[in-house]
Amino acid sequence: MKAINSNIKSNTTETSESLIKISIATTPEEKKEVYHFRYQTYVEEMSKHLEDIDYDQQLLWDELDEWTILLYAKIDCKIIATARVNIGNIKDFPAKVVNILSLKTFESYYPENEDPKFAYVTKLMVAPSYRRTPMLYLLIAQCYQICCNNQVQFAFGGCNFHLVRLYEQMGFHHYGKNFVYPGYGLLTPIVLVINDIHHLRQVRSPLFRIARKRGKVNTQSVERFHEKFTRHASIVNSQLVTEEELWSILCKVLECLPTEAISLLRELSETEAKKFLHSCGIVVQCDTGDIITNQGDISYSYNILLSGKLQSLTFLNPVKEYISGQHFGANGLTEHNKNTEDIAAITPTQILVLSGMAFPRFFHSQPNIAHKIVQTMRSLTNKLVNM
Known part of the structure; x- marks a missing residue:
């Protein structure tokens, strides 16, 4: 797998308490702290029964954490949010992920001379007291910037139905068949088409303020995506329907x-x-x-x-x-x-x-x-x- 550009700009925002700082976890200590935050959110708060839980140490991690860009946000010494971004070719992802996200279909949307790299954004969570703040946007904005830095054209994920509106507000599309991921229940696949600046503007995504500064981008993959998934589909986008x-x-x-x-x-x-x-x-x-x-x-x-x-x-x-x-x-x-x-x-x-x-x-x-x-x-x- 080619080297990944994981550089992110220092990102802080004023809150009533202090400053939010988003960083990449690189040390074993930082990663363990993030894994524990996941455990607190999914197991203790949401009562999810997931695979790959270390109940003794109260940690949640899996094989994708071995090669991910692991983001986390802190106020002072307290983690308040996290997300991870895996970037690679189809062969780098588990077969199950390739199938449920239909990655082979998307591979054909890239220009013939371009290396088809995909991003898989998962384990995105925000502490309860910050879920009505800009925290989610700040985290997704960093994921978006990482995708841009690495010439990724599609960033994928999966979400429960009650979160579809939230991701569509950010500029994601839900598409394809639903799937079950152990412990998470029924999910729908979602995708952010990185170069679709028009769509980001159309849904008033907060990511548009980043996208509009990128200048001219290749929209060939954008056109192919819409031809397959939106122009002739019956999917109703909550941000486009009146x-x-x-x-x-x-x-x-x-x-x-x-x-x-x-x-x-x-x-x-x-x-x-x-x-x-x-x-x-x-x-x-x-x-x-x-x-x-x-x-x-x-x-x-x-x-x-x-x-x-x-x-x-x-x-x-x-x-x-x-x-x-x-x-x-x-x-x-x-x-x-x-x-x-x-x-x-x-x-x-x-x-x-x-x-x-x-x-x-x-x-x-x-x-x-x-x-x-x-x-x-x-x-x-x-x-x-x-x-």
């Missing part, structure tokens, strides 16, 4: 007004419902066999069946059926409850995911609508408890 377009899509799939089919919207006017759905929702495609909720996992979204069929794999007698417009799984919008059952798609399925990550910002900007949502949620919960 309120009216999303409403029209939902009306068509549900065959009625969303306010009639979805109980959570019953106290909202059509105008309020449009604003809420556009601010917090995303339409996601699932394939037959996708297990959408896992028993015992914390929910960070409120999921609604739009089309297709779902089945509980936990409660089989009698078989639990879901109808279009019905909520399934635990409430992860206004609270973070644990799912009580495994629910799978038994046909190709469309679901509306209302993100618990987006709701706090919506609550701040639209408190009157948000209060109605919270009250309706309480009413629905009480009704279920008393049944």
